[in-house]
Amino acid sequence: MKRDEIDAKTARDEGVPRLPLSPAMPGAEVRSIRVSPDDRTVNRIVALPHPARFFEIRFESIGGLGAHAAGQVLATAAVLRMGLNGAHFSSYGSEKKGSLVRSFVRLGPAERPIRTSAPVETPDAIVVFHAALLRNPATVAGLVKDGTFIYNAPPGPVPVELAALPHTARVMRVNALGIAVEEKSRPNAVLLGTLVAAFPFLGADRILEALTEEFSGKHPEAVASNARAFQRGAAEFETLEHVGCAEGDLPVARAEPVWGYETQPVGGIVPEAGNTAWNDLSASRTGWLPVLNREKCIHCGLCDLVCPDFCLAWGEGEKGGTYERELMGVDYRYCKGCLRCVESCPTGALATETETPGLADRLRVPLFPDLIR
Incomplete structure (x- = not known):
């Protein structure tokens, strides 16, 4: 119903307070939210760090790590538990799991409605769910000079790509994937905990x-593990010093068209045939990968039938041996970690292992050794 038609009389008769709603556009459709007197849904009003503008967060992720759910949880908590206005939406490709995902959260004071659904281009905080995304300059684009950059990675050398950050920005690292694997949770719960530690006004209890x-x-079985992961994310992070080298706010990255009217290729022609060989899908894995034990393998090919990315490397069998073609291993450059090969293996030759730094490079059997090392 329209805002000027909200039935206040019903609320008085029932003795049930209504959640205050910020001013909306004339004629806009709104939904009133009734809260029982003993409901803890609505808590105290929270003051934003910069009352004159929106507080904006951008999650950079790979589908399957929970960035969309993290943004949804954060915006819901802001609206229902902090008395703020909030907006959340995500952008992703048709493949969803394994493809690039961006989730945007925009928070504003209760008296200032949010009337834009544009992507967050100048965020106060950027949260990166997978370190492989740092190779893309657009991941860090637009961060304000006093912003916060949180990324998921195990302890180790700082990626050189982070030198592009403002030298005044706060940089935080947390091993979200490792914690999530240990707690049987997802990286989103861990990174939400770190985000709340970086911005205490959000309130750990509310989130x-x-x-x-x-x-x-x-x-319901995930509630306890998510809580543990959240609490560890709020405690087990490290703040990195002297990382960025840039001055001021980072420039906004906007995609420009690659082809124009005079330069676009003729329709129906693939100018670079076989270009998918250059793709690197390793960032799509979420902490686990298949590992081959060749002593158990009977080279039946069932794993190859279910593999969606053809990342299994086959070779000639030994002369005089039982098999003409044998499974040599996995090219982890193209493996997304879906583990369908493990599920289909009749002998247990393919098993699931936790991915640790360097494991995939050590076990990788390249499909195109002369093309890509």
């Missing part, structure tokens, strides 16, 4: 309540 509410219906 944790929203996280619990998000999963208690469909996945």
